[in-house]
Amino acid sequence: xxxxxxxxxxxxxxxxxxxxxxxxxxxxxxxxxxxxxxxxxxxxxxxxxxxxxxxxxxxxxxxxxxxxxxxxxxxxxxxxxxxxxxxxxxxxxxxxxxxxxxxxxxxxxxxxxxxxxxxxxxxxxxxxxxxxxxxxxxxxxxxxxxxxx
Numbered sequence: 001x002x003x004x005x006x007x008x009x010x011x012x013x014x015x016x017x018x019x020x021x022x023x024x025x026x027x028x029x030x031x032x033x034x035x036x037x038x039x040x041x042x043x044x045x046x047x048x049x050x051x052x053x054x055x056x057x058x059x060x061x062x063x064x065x066x067x068x069x070x071x072x073x074x075x076x077x078x079x080x081x082x083x084x085x086x087x088x089x090x091x092x093x094x095x096x097x098x099x100x101x102x103x104x105x106x107x108x109x110x111x112x113x114x115x116x117x118x119x120x121x122x123x124x125x126x127x128x129x130x131x132x133x134x135x136x137x138x139x140x141x142x143x144x145x146x147x148x149x
Contacts, residue, residue, distance in 0.1 A: 005032050005033065006032050006062070006063030006064060007032065007033045007034075007035060007060045007061065007062045007063060008025075008034045008035070008062060008063070008064045008066060009035050009037070009043065009046060009062035009065045009066070010022075010036045010037070010066045011037055011038075011039075011040065011042075011043040011065065011068055011071065011076065011079065012066070012068045012097070013039060013068060013071050013072055014068075015038075017068075017120065018036045018038075020124075020127055020128060020131060021034070021066065021131055022034055024128055024131035025131070032063075033060070035059070035062070038071075039071050039072040039073040040071040040073050040075060040076060040078065040079045041073035041074050042073075043067070043071075043074075043079050044082060046062075047062075047083065047089055061092075062092055063092065063093075064092070064093050064095065065083070065094045065095070066095050066097045066134075067079060067080060067096055067097065067114075068097060068098050069096060069098040069100050069109070070099070070100065076098070077105075077108055077112055080094055080096070080109065080112045080113060080114060083113070084112060084113030090113070093115040094113065094114050094115055095114070095115060095116040095117075095118060095134070096109045096114045096116065096118065097120060097134075098118070098119060098120060099119065099120050118130060118134065
């Protein structure tokens with residue numbers, strides 16, 4: 001990341017939440033490409049360059065994944081497990097972005113390799129503020145290797 005533009009993969013089934021993320025990153029002038037998919041299967045298709053994401057120019061490797069837990073087709077925790085079990089994907093930071101505040105989900109996410117766990121606030125203003133802080137932390141302040149080992 002290190003201040004260089006990256007692709008962010010947003011895995012979110014709620015269109016309103018996805019729009020809040022997109023607008024906030026745009027408003028904050030965080031110079032990155034946001035790709036949105038709405039279910040766990042589409043996230044894996046994107047990460048493994050399967051149709052309709054087989055063109056690497058249109059579907060570049062993400063530098064950050066924002067992952068909801070409650071997803072259609074394949075659950076977010078299962079997606080996380082698959083990502084972190086794959087040597088080619090495991091170093092991509094995965095931030096869980098969910099409405100779930102349960103201790104069980106939190107423990108399972110960190111046990112599965114999540115890099116961060118954020119609960120979406122119900123209040124719109126607080127959600128926007130969370131996205132602002134998230135954007136700056138992961139995309140400006142956080143340091144990570146340029147190359148994936």
